[in-house]
Every structure is written in C-alpha cells, then in structure tokens.
Amino acid sequence: MEHSFETMQNDLIIRAAWGQQVERPPMWVMRQAGRYLPEYHQAKGNRDFFECCRDPEVASTLTLQPIERFAGLVDAAIIFSDILVIPQAMGMTVEMIDKKGPHFPDPLVTPTDGQYAELLLRDVDVSKELDYVYKAITLTRKKLQGRVPLIGFCGAPWTLFCYMVGNSKLSKECKTWIYKYPEETKGLLQKISELCVEYLAFQVKAGAQLIQVFESSGGELSPASFKQFSQPYLQYIAKHLPLKLEEMGLEPVPMIIFPKGQWYALDAACDMGYNVVGLDWLHDPAEAVKTVGNRQVVIQGNADPGVLYGSHASITEVVKAMVEGFDWANRRSGWIVNLGHGITPFVNPEDLRFFFEEVHRLTKISA
Template sequence: MEHSFAPLQNDLIVRAAWGKKVERPPIWVMRQAGRYLPEYHEAKGNKDFFECCRTPEIASTLTLQPIERYAGLIDAAIIFSDILVIPQAMGMTVEMVDKKGPHFPNPLTSPDDGQYREVMDRHCDVSKELDYVYKAITMTRTKLNGRVPLIGFCGAPWTLFCYMTEGGGTKLFKESKTWIYKYPEETKALLQKIAELCVEYLALQVKAGAQLIQVFDSWAGELSPAAFKKFSEPYLAYISQHLPGRLKEYGLEPVPMIVFPKGAWYSLDSVSNLGYNVVGLDWLHDPAEAVKVIGDRPVVIQGNADPGVLYGSHAAITEAVKNMVDGFGWHERKSGWICNLGHGITPFVNPEDLKFFFQEVHRLTK
C-alpha cells in the first residue's frame, strides 16, 4: 500500500455496492460539491473552474463541503473534478465559459483534420497529465479520516467524444452524429483510445485513494438503441472488463464500479450485463420496472429522484422519496439500492431543501 489511510467508520455504500444486505440505503448525490452551496462560491473566489480542479487544496476543500454540511446524512464524498480532464490530457484545449459551460475552441471536425491525427498519434500519459487529480484524491481521503468513502470518476468514451467533436454542450449533436454515421471506423478508433485512457485514469484514482468509481455517460440518451450498441456499450464494457485487471497489476484490490448511462432507458437490460456492480438510473425510469428488468442479476440500482423535485414543496420531496423506497422494494429487500438523484443537483437549489431530502430518506427507510 502506497498510502496509509484511517479505517472507514461508515462503509455502508461499499457494502451496498457489493450487493450485501445493509441496515439502510446509502445516500449521496451527483454534483453534491458545487455551485448550489454558498461555501462553494466562497472557496472558489474568482478562480476559473478548471483552476479549482487543478489545485488539489481547493478541489479537496470543495469535495468536503457537503460532507461537513450534511454530516451524518450522506454516505460518500465524490472528488471535485470534471469529466473533461481526459480531453485536456489528450492535448485539447477546454475552457469553462461563464453562464455557458465548457467550450473547446478547436473541436475535432473530421478524420482529415490534422487535429484528429494528432490526438490519435499523441502518446497521452495520464499518470503525469492528471497528477493533480490523484493528489486531490489522496489529500481528500486523508482529510476525510474514514468518515465516508471517496468516489472517483471519469466521463464515458461516448460522452467525451461528443464534447470533443461538438466543442461544448449542444441540443443538436450535429457533429457527433456526422462522425458516427459518416466516419464510423475513425469514431470507433478514437472511442477505443479514450476507453484505454479511462481504465488507466480510474486505476490511478484508486491507487491514490478512491474507494469506488463511477463512469458518467451523460449523453448516452442521444444515441438510438442500435447506435448505443455500437458507439457506447462496447467502450463501457471495455472499462469494466479491464479495470479490475489493471488494479491487480498495481497490487490493488477491486473496487465497486458504477455506470450511469443517462437517458438511455432502453439499455438497462444490456448494461446490467456489462460487469458493473451498480447501474445508475436517471429520473425517466420507473423504479419498480427497473427492479423487474434487472431481475435476479447481482446488480445494484442507484438513483433516481428527479433533481427538479428539490425546487418543490417538502410534501413533493417526501412523495418522491416514498416512490423510490416503495418502487425499489427497500423494506422487502434491504439491499440492491443506493439512493441518489436521477442526475446532478441543478443550480439555485436551496441547500436546506436538499437536507430535507436526505432526512426523509433516513426517516422513510427505517
């Protein structure tokens, strides 16, 4: 062991992710460290978003803010970082534009574009390029002092590919769709390269101290079922199949792996066969239906309240929690569910309303 960390005082999410029966469902939420918290803006100051990601002290402080604010209510920290650090490590420029989001000044336009060749030919050393992430993880794990486990993550190859070709967020997906339907082989070559980097990146996060990992396929739902089978699923499978072996080569034990194919509701059945321990659901899934689809496979469900319910009344929040508790069959099963939102917390949520959500999960799962 390269680092020595305090023993876990709360290992609920780790046990639940391995499919064990637990005393209550663990809870964490995506984007729990972020802009809805007043203390986030204080700690961030006027620093650029990526500067915060690249400064281990700040990334670590931001990761811990929800753990401190909601002490005793949440069961995991997730490292403050961004999925786009991989395209940055691959040599692409990414800026965070205020009120607009991430922007690539020079996206990949076609296989004949010199930049595509450059990205494909360039040797990318994620151990060196993303060292700041590992430093932030080790520092955070030390500061957590065993309070809760720390989650590491990466973006899925398809989602990263979308950003690299679109140049930022989009509603049309014109460029990424042009790539997959006009240049399928070149697309697959790039997706494979990204998948290989994701395996190494995740393994190094675990080496640095991450105790679970999540793969975010935020744009999965933009693909048709047939296209998902070609351009997302094989690369999600590559990560789940190769990460355990890579960890073993580093002398590390396996960690639970979570996959979150947002919007691709049709893929639940096949994604449940990819080897991930946990499948994250967005709010478009009906909990009871999802339980039926998974059946007796050893797959844990994570999710899936609509983040928008946090703008609502306390009665609406209680109802959303009750729908999950009943739908996921918590009281009968006592396993198979990690409570979360169906996507990240949206801006302008009142932190007290999120606290009420957590409290209701505790109350209704007793």
Template structure:
C-alpha cells in the same frame, strides 16, 4: 505508492455496492459539491473552474463541503473535478465559459484534420500523468476524510467525451456527433477505444491515490439509438469494465465497486444489468425517467445494484412533494423487502438555485422512510 489512510467508520456504500444486505440504503448526490452551496463560492473565489480542479487543496476543500454541511446524512464523497480533464490530457484546449459552459476552441472536425491525428497519437500513460493534480486531490481528500465516508472517483464515458470533443461544447442537436457516427464509423470506433484506454488508466490511478469506488458518467447515452448504443458505446463501456480490474491487479490493488451511469439510455437497462453485455459493473445509475419498480423488474434476479433516481427538480418543490417522491422510491426499489440492491441518488446532478436546506430535507426523508 502505499497510503496510510484512517480505517473506515462508514463503509455502507461499499457494502451496498457489492450487493450485501445493509441496515439502510446509502445516499450520495451527483454534483453534491458545487455552486448551489454558498461555501463553494467562497472557496472558489476568483479562480477559474479548472483552476479549482487543478489545485488539490481547493478541490479537496470543495469535495468535503457537503460532507461537513450534511454530516451523518451523506454516505460518500465524490472528488471535485470534471469529466473534460481527459480531453485536456489528450491535448485539446477546454475553457469553462461563465454562464455558458465548456468550450473547445478547436474541436475535432474530421478524421483527416490534425487535431484527430494528434489525439490518437497521444501516449496513454503520458496523458494520464498530466492528471496528477486529480490524484493528489484524491489523496489529500481521503486523508482529510479520516474514514468518515468513502471517496468516489470518476471519469466521463468515451461516447460522452467524444460528443464534447467534436461538438466543441454542449449541444442540443448533436449534429457533429452524429456526423462522426454515421459518416466516419471506423474512425469513431477508434477514437472511442482510445478514450476508453485512457479511462482505464485514469481510473486505476485514482484508485491508487485513494478512491474507493468509481463512476463512469455517460451523460449523453440517451442521444443514441439502441442500435448505435450496441455498435459504438457498448464496446467501449465493456472495455472499461473488463480492463480496469485487470489493471488494478497489475498495480497490486484490490478491485473497487464500479458504477455506470448511462443517462437517458432507458432502452439499454437490460444490457447494462447483463454481465455478458457490459462486463463487471456493480451498480447501474438510473436517471429520473426510469420507473423504479419497472427498473427492478428489468434487473430481475441479477446481482446488480440500482442507483437513483429522484427527479433533481423535486428539490424546487414543496417538502410534501419531496416526501411523496421519497416514498415512491422506497416502495419502487422494494427497500423494506430486499434491504439490498439500492443506492439512493438523484436522477442526475443537483441543478442551480437549489436551496441547501431543501436537499437536507430530502436526505432526512430518506433516513426517516428507510428506517427498519
């Protein structure tokens, strides 16, 4: 189905993601739409978190809030949703518990339990069709944006989703996740591949609905050893990178820039920058534990754009410290020398209790310090 969207007024992030020289580095912020904004709580009202995700109008309203509040300072919107809609589409119950986070009443216990078999048997197309509310939210949002900035779609990476599915929620130990890796390696690989297949179709449908870039969030990549990353996670990430452009072509759609965010996987940066290892990701997101200059050196001459990577905690600090952090990024990513290869972001999402005016100051500092 075709859409008649308004022409783009600001395509800075799309050009930057393609490796082009740009007049300034584009900026967007993970979790830029969310609970740190007072208007988010007004829009959410008494609704459950997932109720907001499933209501296209509410999701669209929340997505647009930072674009309206920080007009001219942010160069992309990212659809308001959650990575755990994929496990839901695969037949698992996911609840969002206030002040605790996501909870799976019936996590995957072993390859012989009924839940695992049910997930593996779920038809991929049937699963992604259950996420129609996400596609509607994207189309509504893209229409409302009127070309002000591009719209980013996203999914969780297979490994990160598997962690939630077997742990039953967030964890610090990853005991169940590691049990699956090292006790049931073949079943783990099969599950990762199943999730990757869903990710490809899900992202393709988001692009069809109007998303102009996509990001794959591998939030728990840092919990893997380098060997485990190569054996388990790298194949599923490469599958998404290779198959999504093919699926878009089948749907008569143009390829869109693809961003990979392997949080904590500093050891895998070289592989993430390699077309041979991880396919055709255009952008690699860095968390705050990367040194920008070292990351630039690791990338070398490869045509990969780096995204990030200020410590989200800097937004709790003084404006002087924010200024210093921005300066370190501008110098480390060699912005004034290259004028390419960098998309500005935090090293993860905005944390609770950040004051919107402090984020605004961070955004303004980026604009001020990157002015040519």
C-alpha cells in the same frame, strides 16, 4: 500500500455496492459539491473552474463541503473534478464559460483535419498529466479521516467524444461523425477507453474507493447506435479496470455506470460487468427492479432533481415512491439513493437536507 488512511467509520455504500444487505440504503447525490452551496462560491473565489480542479487543496475543500454540511446524512464524497480532464490530458483545449458550460475552441471537425491523427498517435501519460487529480484524491481521503468513502470518476468514451467534436444542442457534430465516419469514431472511442482505464486505476491507487463512469450524453444515441458507439467501450472499461488494478497490485473496487437517457439499455447495462447501474429519473423504480431480476446488480437513483425546487410535501412523495418502488422494506439491499442526475443550480441546500432526512425516516427499519 503506498498511502495510509484512517479506518472507515462508515463503509455503508461500499457494502451496498458489493450487493450486501445493509441496515439502510446509502445515499449521495451527483454534483453534491458545487454552485448551489454558498460555501462553494466563497472557497472558489475568483478562480476559474478548471483552476479549482487543478489545485488539490481547493478541490479537496470543495469535495468536503457537502460532507461537513450534511454530516451524518450523506454516505459518500465524490472528488471535485470534471469529466473533461481526459480531453485536456490528450492535448485539447477546454474552457469553462460562465453560465454556458464547457467549450472546445478547436474541436475535432473531420478525421482528415490533422488533429484526429495527432490524438490517436499521441502517447498520453495520464499518471503525469492528471497528477493533480490523484493528489486531490489522496489529500481528500486524509481529510475525510474515514468519515465516508471517496468516489472517483471519469466520463464515458462516447460522452467525452461528443464534447471533443464540439457537440451542439442539435447533436449535429456527433451525429455527423457516427454516420459519416463510423470507423474513425470507433478508433478514437477505443483510444479514450484505454485512457479511462488508466485514469481510473490511478485514482484507485491514490485512494478512490469506488468509481463511477458518467455516460451523460448517452441519450443522444438510438438503441442501434448504442450497441456500436457506447456499449462496447463501457464494457471495455468494466472488463479492463479490474485487470489493471490487479496488475498494479491493487484490490478491486465497486464500479458504477450511469447511462443517462439510455432507458432502453438497462437490461444491457446490467450485463456489462458493473456492480452498480445508475438510473436517471426517466425510469420507473419498480420496473427497473423487474428488469434487474436475480442478477447481482445494485441500482442507484433516481429522484427527479427538479423535485428539490418543489415543496417538502412533493419531496416526501418522491422519496416514498422510490422506497416503495425499489422495494426497500423487503429487499434491504440492491439500492443506493441518488438523484436521477446532478443537483441543479439555485437549489436551496436545506431542501436537499430535507430530502436526505426523509430517506432516513422512510427507510428506518423498526427494531
């Protein structure tokens, strides 16, 4: 064992992710460490976003902020980082533009523009290139002192590819690639998949106790295109990460897939090899439970993040609908509470606190 960490005080989400019955559904929210928190802006200061990601001390501080603010309410931390560190490790330049988001000043244009071949041929050492992420994970695990587990993550190959070709709101670039250069697209997706496996394995080695794969651009694909450009590469990660961990002498960890916008793919997602399938807010909980059926798959989600802009009565109504739809009172397993996507800017942190408190209140099992 390379690192020594304190004994877990709260392993609820790990037990739930493995499919065990639990005393209450664990919860966390995507982007829980971020700009909706005033303390985030204080800690970030004038640093660039990626500068924060590359500084293990800052990244760990930001990761811990929601754990400290919502102590006793949230059951997992997720390392403060970004899905685009893999394209950066591959040699691409990524800028975070204030109020606009990530930007690739030199995206992939065609398979013949030189950069494509360079990306395919480059030997990327993610253990070295992304060492700052692993250092942040180890430091954060130590600072957590066993309070809650730590989640590591990566972007899914298709999602990363969309960014790498400079995807616009019209999806012109990624659609051009899949319909004009399908085989070249698949070649790069395979390369990214292999790097994702390596990257996630080193996160586990550093101390991550669960991992999540974000297929955030999944909704750009039709059901037919999903089968070609998303599903095979998600399955590759689910199959090869456990093998890589075994090769490295590491224990397996629960794996979560979040296929945003791929409502048509829930049945397929349940057979990909992941322990947990995250649902966006477009799913009906009760229908999702029916789709999962008797398969040993845990559901994560799926409140509309926008409800946090609403009244407390609306939040209560949404939580109640989830509790009933996921049939928590009868099942007492198979559900991790989350939003259906990341928490959005300008949310009042106290409204998120109320969301957490309502989940506790409405899922409490009477003695």
